[in-house]
Amino acid sequence: MKSITIKGSERESVGKKATKALRNAGKVPCVVYGGEKPLHFSADELAFKNLVYTPNAHTVVVELEDKKKVRAIMQDIQFHPVTDKIQHIDFYQLFDDKEVTLNIPVRLEGNSPGVRNGGRLLFRNRKLTIKALPDNLPDFFKVDISKLKIGDNILVESLESDEFSILQPSTTVVVQVKTARAAVVVDDEDEEGEEVEGEVTAAEGAEETTEAAE
Template sequence: MKSITINGSKRESVGKKATKALRNAGQVPCVLYGRDAEPLHFSADEIAFNDLVYTPDVHTVEIKLAGGEKIDAILQDIQFHPVTDAILHVDFYQIQEDRPITMEIPIHTVGVARGVKNGGVLRYNLRRLKVRGLAKELPDFIEANVTKLKIGQKLYVTAVESEEYTIQHPDNTVICQVRTSRNIVALDEEDEDEVPADEVPSTETDDVAAVKEGEDS
């Protein structure tokens, strides 16, 4: 997984006045958790978070503190101003090589669904998957092949299982599905035939088995 660097300075004071002064100076107060010692309080330039926050990609972070200390971490939580959307506070969690972490990884679909070719529309229920695994084994994105999906079929999270991570969603969570539209074209004989179950892993046509949209996302 790609990593970005954020340069920061340890904070001597964590009171409200000191925090306000940091923000006025264009700094963001941060806390690093997951250490054997107490949480580490530091600050960094607000502009340093652009490549971490305002992107669809996911990254790990190398925090470089004044004095030479370097810490590998992941973004855990971020708070924004309700009006200006300025970053108010950021929480990080320290990465340890032998301990799994939980992250939301983007989903990239591959191929054109069979049902879309016949006039259906591909609808997404999830854009990211919450997975757990060792940081060094987590991918930049997760590929979901939709090529064999026919109209009415759904792709479930079980279709993208991997030994590198554990999916933190129920097995019946839907990633995407092909729905009907006004532009349905006549199906040819090949498409009218049933698709063998082993050709469409983790998909179903029974709407009862589908997860409510967004319920598990």
């Protein structure tokens, strides 16, 4: 998995007054858990841009002024309710021999023949939660939909690996193609296909958009 380096300064004071002063200076107070004791540090808000504002998953190397480096993953983040500025970030320290839990994004590749024939592509799970050793964390799951016909789906079980455990049940649907009115159902022996009676109304189109977002 790709790593992002965050350069920061260890915090000597963690009180409310010191925390407010950091935020006023454009810095984000953070803490790394999982080691012998919590590590409190701060860094410029811009330093977290490629970590927070992306659908991708990353590990982090926290690099402090005394050349201390800590490998971690982001566990929790708090935003200001009005300005949406980052208020605080919790990290969890990584160790080579300890498994961690992380959400990994799913990427679809290819063009579904079922969609070309008028079916609806429903992306049910855009992220999957896995448990793995740090060195076995994948950047993303690649899901090929180029063979998905109307009525087909791809389940979690097809993405399982010996290098990690997926915490969702193996029967969980990741992506599927559902029949829509006016869809063309093509059998292997019938290249022409059969048109399903009816038309897609504007309301059904809105329903499709809503379901796809779920």
